[in-house]
Amino acid sequence: MPNDVVINWSQPVDIDGAHYPKDTLNRAKYAQYLSNFLASKGYDESRDGEDKKRNYVLNLNSEWGSGKTYFLKRWAEDLKAHHPVxxxxxxxxxxxxxxxxxxxxxxxxxxxxxxxxxxxx
Known part of the structure; x- marks a missing residue:
């Protein structure tokens, strides 16, 4: 994952027929952090052989109605410009x-x- 992924949710967006308003709770900073964090956990040229390939599992857990769908849909849409999602x-x-x-x-x-x-x- 390149480190140049820029997360900007200052404008509303429609994704798969659903409307997602601009980010008034400043959640984009978490998507930016996670994008950079996961990029650091990816393929590592400095390692030998199979150790170059690295995997990471991320779990997002929160109460119903807390904005998980909003967060993941917006984040996935931004990442699609750089990676298969x-x-x-x-x-x-x-x-x-x-x-x-x-x-x-x-x-x-x-x-x-x-x-x-x-x-x-």
Whole structure:
């Protein structure tokens, strides 16, 4: 993840047909921090062999109505300009008895869409 990702939520935006107002609670600074933090946890040229590849899992946990969807949708939209991003909403996409199939289906469809957008198909 490049360190030049700039998070600016000073303007409202529509994402997937939903309206997200400007960031009046100054949450963009947290997205900026997490973007930089995750960039520092990524691929590391200074390491040897398989140690170059590094993974990191981030969990966002908060009460219902605290703005998790707002935060993740806006952040994902900004990151899409630099990286492939998959957003899985377990509440809206719970159409299968197998949760793994929901995740895989979301990954395939969203990555295909992002790839095709880059190729201008």
């Amino acid at each position: 998959v957003y899985v909403d377990a509440w809206q996409q719970d159409y299968s008895d197998d949760p793994l199939m929901t995740v895989i289906s979301s990954m395939v469809s969203q990555l295909r869409e992002q790839y095709c957008d880059q190729c201008n198909w």
